[in-house]
Amino acid sequence: MNILLVLPILLPILAGAILPKLKGVNLKTFVTAVMAINTALVVLIVSLGDISIRLLSITPQLSLFLQVDNLSRFFILLAAGLWLLVTFYTFGYIKADDRQAGFYRYYLLSYGVIIGATLSGNLVTLYLFYEFMTLFTYPLVTYNGDKAAIKAGNKVLVYSFFGAGLTLAAMFFAARFGMTFDFVAGGTLDMAAVAGSESLALFLFFVAFIGFGVKAYIFPLFDWVPSAYPEVPSPAAALFSGVVSKVAILAILRLTLYVFGADFIMGTWVQNVLLVLTITTVFLGSMSAFREKLFKRRLAYSSVSQLSYIMFGIVLLSPVALLGSMLHVVAHGVIKVVLFLAAGAMIQQTGKTMVDDFKGAGKSMPITLWCFTLGSIALIGIPPTLGFLSKWYLAVGGLATTAPALGMLGAGMLLISALLTGGYLIPIFAGAFFPGYKFDYTKLVKNEPKKFITIPLIILAALALLFGIFPGILMNFIDSISAMLF
Secondary structure, three states: OHHHHHHHHHHHHHHHHHHHHOOOOOHHHHHHHHHHHHHHHHHHHHOOOOOEEEEEEOOOOOEEEEEOOHHHHHHHHHHHHHHHHHHHHHHHHOOOOOOHHHHHHHHHHHHHHHHHHHOEOEHHHHHHHHHHHHHHHHHHHOOOOOHHHHHHHHHHHHHHHHHHHHHHHHHHHHHHHEOOOEOOOOOOEOHHHHOOOHHHHHHHHHHHHHHHHHHHOOOOOOOHHHHHHHHOOHHHHHHHHHHHHHHHHHHHHHHHHHHHOHHHHOOOHHHHHHHHHHHHHHHHHHHHHHHOOEHHHHHHHHHHHHHHHHHHHHHHOOHHHHHHHHHHHHHHHHHHHHHHHHHHHHHHHHOOOEHHHOOOHHHHOHHHHHHHHHHHHHHHOOOOOHHHHHHHHHHHHHHOOOOHHHHHHHHHHHHHHHHHHHHHHHHHHHHHHOOOOOOOHHHOOOOOOOHHHHHHHHHHHHHHHHHHHOOHHHHHHHHHHHOOOO
16 A cells, blocks of 8 residues: 555656657646546545655665655645646646647656655655756746746756755765654654764754755845746746745755754754844845835745745744744745736736736736735735734744744744735735726726636635634644644
């Protein structure tokens, strides 16, 4: 039965690999079948209990290891659910031309390795899938094929490989401090081996955290994000922000709480430095988004800020802060997919790209703009959305931390960031619905996109609200993860 863990990884990878060779096959039907089967496999394996399989032993210590635990369940369900909904959006967005097969090829390949990352049972396996994720998502960045897209893609590679190098070096040197390479709730450090080398072990943790943090947009290594997002097709941009970045968050969670452990990091210089970096990123991302006029770049800077909310909560190393972080993983995943998909529809339907270009659009494409509005309200953190709950628990965690000064600073920065978030999102939908008495309504025409686009938007916008109104199951599940870590 454990061999089932391999199937949701292999199916989309093999399907993506053979897709360009298929002749006379309807691409939408093929991709839909692959996604439907894979979603069923994901649901099956997460329901089978805590299972695992060791695929290949490279050395007695190094192996390729897959497992299902509550943390992997959390991330695999989020990734599979969002990827499935975005798939239907792509059918209405991606043009049926000669490049279409290439898009879906790397779309499926990327999905397969992301599923592999969520099921990874040790750092070696996670690192392997993490690097394949970089290679398979690169063609999605460069899909447009123009100079700007190629430049953005190359920038992504440079930053990604730099982060990968940091992480690999830290893993190589940190191997001497662990009792096992497999993930263990609470950490795997051999304190006898660490004795006398605590400073080195902390430095290695810091380096690996920053390495994974490149794809979680941590300061000062987020410069590639605003360069890449405007060039990426909107469904891919939505998944980059909503899912791909969450693989980096998963890696940071595994590194922090399943390898080094909260007890080892608590109260050290590393915790303080990482708190400063995440707080700084929250502010810089929010302020940059507030000042940015290009629509997709504004959302990119917003993602920079919001992802550091999650890292801030992780580094606080407390159950309530972790609850806030995990809630925000879901909130940001769902909300940012809504916002990028809505933005993509608005840009595609109008040909406009600046945030000030959509005055009156609420009258011509109301479904899209209402979904964008609900997503914006949730991201700002207005009750009863999930964004409010996640930020509430992050602020509570900041005020209750063992690093009170930085915790209070972080909680205050969350409030400032929420105000800035309102400042850069509210004018977009307010202008769309209330363009002013001088606006010429006679020039408006009905411009709502296809149902392939609007239906996923409606579902995701509804989830952002429903998760906030009925958070019990989600919070109880997160508590079950937290209980094993603290």
